[in-house]
Amino acid sequence: MQVTGKARLIRYTADPEQTIALAAKLCYAGDEIDELIEKIGEKDNAKFIRILTTMNHYSPFEHASFTFAIEGVSRALLAQITRHRIASFSVRSQRYVSEGEFHYVIPPAITALGADAEQKYRDQMAQMLEWYREWQQALGNAGEKSNEDARFVLPNACETKMIVTMNARELMHFFALRCCNRAQWEIRDIAWQMLAEVQKVAPAVFVNAGPGCLNGPCPEGKKCCGKSAEVKERKESLNGI
Numbered sequence: 001m002q003v004t005g006k007a008r009l010i011r012y013t014a015d016p017e018q019t020i021a022l023a024a025k026l027c028y029a030g031d032e033i034d035e036l037i038e039k040i041g042e043k044d045n046a047k048f049i050r051i052l053t054t055m056n057h058y059s060p061f062e063h064a065s066f067t068f069a070i071e072g073v074s075r076a077l078l079a080q081i082t083r084h085r086i087a088s089f090s091v092r093s094q095r096y097v098s099e100g101e102f103h104y105v106i107p108p109a110i111t112a113l114g115a116d117a118e119q120k121y122r123d124q125m126a127q128m129l130e131w132y133r134e135w136q137q138a139l140g141n142a143g144e145k146s147n148e149d150a151r152f153v154l155p156n157a158c159e160t161k162m163i164v165t166m167n168a169r170e171l172m173h174f175f176a177l178r179c180c181n182r183a184q185w186e187i188r189d190i191a192w193q194m195l196a197e198v199q200k201v202a203p204a205v206f207v208n209a210g211p212g213c214l215n216g217p218c219p220e221g222k223k224c225c226g227k228s229a230e231v232k233e234r235k236e237s238l239n240g241i
Contacts, residue, residue: 002122003072003103003159007190009197016064016168016202021045023060024052046204053208061169061205066198068164070190074105076156077186081164084174088165094151094158095144100133103159108185128155171198172209180211181225192234199238210235 013019021040022033025048029036052060070081082089104125111118135150166174171194177183178191198206208215214235218224 001103002106005070005073005077005105005186005190005193007068007070007193007197009066009194009201010069010163011067012198012201013064013066016066017045017049017204019064020052020060020168020205021048023063024048024057027060049204050207058169058172061172062167064168064202064205065165066168066171068194068197069161070164071161072103072105072159073190074156074186075154075158075160077190078160078162079156080184080187081190084166084170086166086170089162091162092160094154095148098136098147099151099154099158100136102129102132102154104155104157105159105186106157125155125157128153168202168205172206175206175209176212179231180213180220181227181231182220182223196238203239207239
C-alpha cells in the first residue's frame with residue numbers, strides 16, 4: 001500500500017526560548033542562576049535571541065531539543081537523514097518486525113509518467129513482497145532469524161517509521177541543507193514539515209531557519225534553482241507574515 005510522509009513534533013524542551021536565553025545570559029551576567037531564571041521569566045526573549053543569531057553565538061541553542069515522530073517515509077530517506085550525526089534516531093527494525101505486508105513510497109516523478117507507469121511500479125513492489133515471503137518461508141519462518149536475511153530483497157521504497165531528536169542548532173543546519181530545492185524531494189518535504197512544527201513552539205528561534213537563500217546569496221552557486229522568491233514566500237507563510 002502507498003504511504004505519504006508525515007513528521008509530527010511530539011516532545012520538546014519546556015520553554016525552549018527561555019532555556020536558550022538563560023544559557024546565553026549565564027555567559028555574560030554575574031547573577032546567580034536563580035536570579036537569571038526569574039529575570040528571564042519576566043520578559044520576552046525574542047529580541048535577545050535575535051541578537052545571539054547576529055553574533056553567531058549558537059552554542060546556547062544546543063540546550064533546546066525537539067523530538068519528532070516520522071512515518072510514511074522510505075528507507076531511502078532513512079539513509080539520508082541519519083547522515084545528520086548530531087541527532088538521535090530510533091527506527092523500526094526490519095529484523096524484529098516482519099515486512100510481510102510492507103507499505104511503500106511512490107516517487108512523484110513515476111506517478112507523473114501516467115497510470116501505466118504507476119501500475120508497473122506497484123507490480124514491482126508486489127513482486128518483491130512475494131520474494132520476501134518466499135525467503136521467509138525458505139528460512140523457516142523463524143521470526144527475526146528469517147527476517148534478517150529475507151529483508152535483503154526489500155526495496156528502498158519500503159516504508160519505515162522513526163523517532164528523531166535534534167537540538168535547535170542542529171535543526172537549523174538540517175533545515176539549511178534539506179529545505180533547499182536541490183535536496184531530494186522526500187527529505188525536503190519532511191524538513192519543511194519539521195520546520196513548520198518547531199515554528200509553532202519556538203518562533204523566535206527559527207524565524208530565520210531554512211535554506212541559505214533566505215538570508216543571503218544562494219550558497220549553491222551555479223547550481224542555484226533560481227526560485228529564491230518562491231522559497232522566501234513559503235517561509236514567510238510559516239512565520240505568519
